[in-house]
Amino acid sequence: MNAFGDRIRELRKSKGYSLRKLAPLVSVGFSYLSKVERGRLDFDGSPSESLIHRLADVLEADEEELLLLAHHVPDAIAQQIFDHPNLFRALARCSDRQLKAIERQAYERAK
Template identity: 40%
Template sequence: MPKTFGETVRDIRKNQQLSQRDLAGKVGVSFTYISKIENEKLDFGDYPSEELIRKLANALNTDADQLMILAKKVPDRIKQRVMERPDAFRKIADLDDEKLDQLLDDMGEGG
């Protein structure tokens, strides 16, 4: 099962030997808020904004778009591209995983 947003933040933070207080100081929030993020204890209204997710990514030296997606937010540049080419994204959305993997392989992006 894929890791959640909070689990990912915690794992990256621990790998970088940062405390919750260290990370909180870098992004301008309380360490209790970092704890709530990591333990998935946030109410909907408390969920991090795109700006805070980008600050977290920067502080953790990790991919902001990946954290955004884990937080169930679509990065603005992806939203914009979908709006520019809805025809292409409708077709992509209809592909099953096998065909999508093949498309990524053809693009040189496969895993």
């Protein structure tokens, strides 16, 4: 599963860009961008944060969503973790069921 690459492909196609058209707009080669979309990068399998920022800008996408899909922690989230370490330690010990319940409650309160 390559959620990041799939999302980039979806965004690219929705803008009507080919790989060859998008690549120079984000300052990479089209073959590299193809590897990003297919999840076939040679090193750790994740594009740089710099490329993610450029992709979000050109594709008018949610940068935070793209960073998370690429397994990068956005700065705002990282800061919350550092500011509230006990909360995040407790969350890390929760089961998936407990986390889903907490997530539902948080969304309800945010409305």
